[in-house]
Amino acid sequence: MRFIDEYRDARAAQQYARALKRITTHPWTIMEVCGGQTHAIVKFGVDELLPSEVTLVHGPGCPVCVTPVELIEKAIEIASRPNVIFCSFGDMLRVPGLSKDLLSVKAAGGDVRIVYSPLDALKLAVDHPEREVVFFAVGFETTAPANAMAVFQASRSSVRNFSLLVSHVLVPPAMEAILSFPDTRVQGFLAAGHVCAIMGFTEYEPIAQKYRVPIVVTGFEPLDILQGIYMCIRQLEEGRAEVENQYSRSVRREGNLPAQKLIREVFRVVPRKWRGVGEIPQSGLGLQERYAAYDAEARFGIAHYTAEEPAECMSGLILQGIRKPLECPAFGVRCTPEHPLGATMVSSEGACAAYYQYRRRKN
Amino acid sequence: MCLAVPGKIMGIEGEDPIFRTGKVNFGGIVKQINLAYVPEAKIGDYVLVHVGFAISTIDEAEAQEVFEYLRQIGELAELEENHTP
Numbered sequence A: 001m002r003f004i005d006e007y008r009d010a011r012a013a014q015q016y017a018r019a020l021k022r023i024t025t026h027p028w029t030i031m032e033v034c035g036g037q038t039h040a041i042v043k044f045g046v047d048e049l050l051p052s053e054v055t056l057v058h059g060p061g062c063p064v065c066v067t068p069v070e071l072i073e074k075a076i077e078i079a080s081r082p083n084v085i086f087c088s089f090g091d092m093l094r095v096p097g098l099s100k101d102l103l104s105v106k107a108a109g110g111d112v113r114i115v116y117s118p119l120d121a122l123k124l125a126v127d128h129p130e131r132e133v134v135f136f137a138v139g140f141e142t143t144a145p146a147n148a149m150a151v152f153q154a155s156r157s158s159v160r161n162f163s164l165l166v167s168h169v170l171v172p173p174a175m176e177a178i179l180s181f182p183d184t185r186v187q188g189f190l191a192a193g194h195v196c197a198i199m200g201f202t203e204y205e206p207i208a209q210k211y212r213v214p215i216v217v218t219g220f221e222p223l224d225i226l227q228g229i230y231m232c233i234r235q236l237e238e239g240r241a242e243v244e245n246q247y248s249r250s251v252r253r254e255g256n257l258p259a260q261k262l263i264r265e266v267f268r269v270v271p272r273k274w275r276g277v278g279e280i281p282q283s284g285l286g287l288q289e290r291y292a293a294y295d296a297e298a299r300f301g302i303a304h305y306t307a308e309e310p311a312e313c314m315s316g317l318i319l320q321g322i323r324k325p326l327e328c329p330a331f332g333v334r335c336t337p338e339h340p341l342g343a344t345m346v347s348s349e350g351a352c353a354a355y356y357q358y359r360r361r362k363n
Numbered sequence B: 001m002c003l004a005v006p007g008k009i010m011g012i013e014g015e016d017p018i019f020r021t022g023k024v025n026f027g028g029i030v031k032q033i034n035l036a037y038v039p040e041a042k043i044g045d046y047v048l049v050h051v052g053f054a055i056s057t058i059d060e061a062e063a064q065e066v067f068e069y070l071r072q073i074g075e076l077a078e079l080e081e082n083h084t085p
Helices: A010-023 A035-044 A069-079 A090-094 A102-107 A118-127 A144-156 A171-180 A193-199 A202-211 A222-238 A257-266 A289-294 A315-319 A351-358 B062-072 B076-082
Strands: A028-034 A054-061 A084-088 A111-114 A132-139 A162-169 A188-192 A215-218 A243-245 A267-274 A278-287 B005-013 B021-026 B029-034 B046-050 B053-057
Touching: A010 A222, A010 B062, A028 A035, A028 A171, A028 A193, A028 A222, A035 A054, A035 A188, A035 A222, A035 A351, A054 A171, A054 A222, A054 A315, A069 A084, A069 A102, A069 A132, A069 A162, A084 A090, A084 A102, A084 A118, A090 A102, A090 A111, A102 A111, A118 A132, A118 A144, A118 A162, A132 A144, A144 A162, A144 A257, A144 A289, A144 B053, A162 A267, A162 A289, A171 A188, A171 A202, A171 A278, A188 A193, A188 A222, A193 A215, A193 A257, A193 B046, A193 B053, A202 A215, A202 A243, A215 A222, A222 B062, A257 A267, A278 A289, A315 A351, B005 B029, B021 B046, B029 B046, B029 B053
Parallel strands: A028 A054, A028 A188, A084 A111, A084 A132, A132 A162, A188 A215, A215 A243
Antiparallel strands: A162 A278, A267 A278, B005 B021, B005 B046, B021 B029, B046 B053
16 A cells, blocks of 8 residues: 555665664663554564664553543443443453453443444434434544544534543653653653644654653654654764654644644643553543533533552553563463453553564564 | 554545545545545545544655655665665
8 A cells, every 4th residue: 555565665674774773872762652653663573673772662652551440430331321322442342441341341232332433423323313322532632633523513413412431641741751750761752643643743842852852753654663763863872852753744843733723622631540650630631611511421420430440450660661561470371362451451552462462472 | 543544535525624525545445534634635635544534644745755864874775786676
């Protein structure tokens, strides 16, 4: 496919690998923020092409992985109600709650459906006016315009049997949280290309300056990632800490302005709990007051639910880049994609699932 | 979750900008995609699609940047040398 295949060219990848070896003189630790990048790195073995001085740590950019257990519990509660059609992206169905997951609600007769787009959920609401249709709106900035549009269209078309269970998170506050940890290892970031396609990258400039870290907006194919790493290492070696854009074919400095406008119309910035990390101020999106009628937590009276994370899973440390999946004693033994202890083993973009799929036999 | 796939716009429908959609071809698979966020996109353009929405148009000139950069850092000559047709 065009704009995919050419960025998987093995010869060019080797050239980037050699160029990286030439410029690397110190040990450096770089975090790729997005789970999609983690997946590509492990799948294509990008990390195995790097000089031994360069360490990649995997970031918190998997929305499925960082959704706190209490939101999973809220989803399970809503999905179990008789008149509800509960719609979600497929990844969320096997994320463990305290005692079960959404898939087991479906197995017990709950109407839980996997959809491709929030607009598919809205269409279900239009087609089934006698039912309550709820969409599990998880995601980063990349997905926010889609969820905002579903609410905006529902409001404009006066669809009243539709609501969102919102668990939206924002990338820059999480990067700042990681940099603020006393034992952080991260010296540079590959920022998430598709998040920046929406938001642009001006909000990363104060972070690069304040923490003296290079931030390179990076795409998702092997050559994108190798170029992003090269640009980041070059800054580190030269003592620079700037925001650069590797993914210029899809990311503009100012981002996607119509998408940002609709995000602001429908959502406002709120504090959010991150699974394994805790609450980060100003790190999420919730519905604006004027769209409160579309808030499933209020509609189903469950806003007050709280739940504590189970202790055995170390996904919090993995999401902060402090530990790697293979360092977990439960990995591949008590924790597998079929029986996950935590969300990082569930999502196709979770670091543990990526290692399980591509690295288990090798190690 | 933030997976986005490039596809080519084959046709555009809808007067209302909020409901503007297009048929987008992903290597042979054609889907109806919301184009509200790429008002500049026209038939023949490639767009990056995430959960049914085009989030960005792909800049054809910038798409060569990965290879341009490699050339700039002095490696492409060797790449071409090794590439026997």
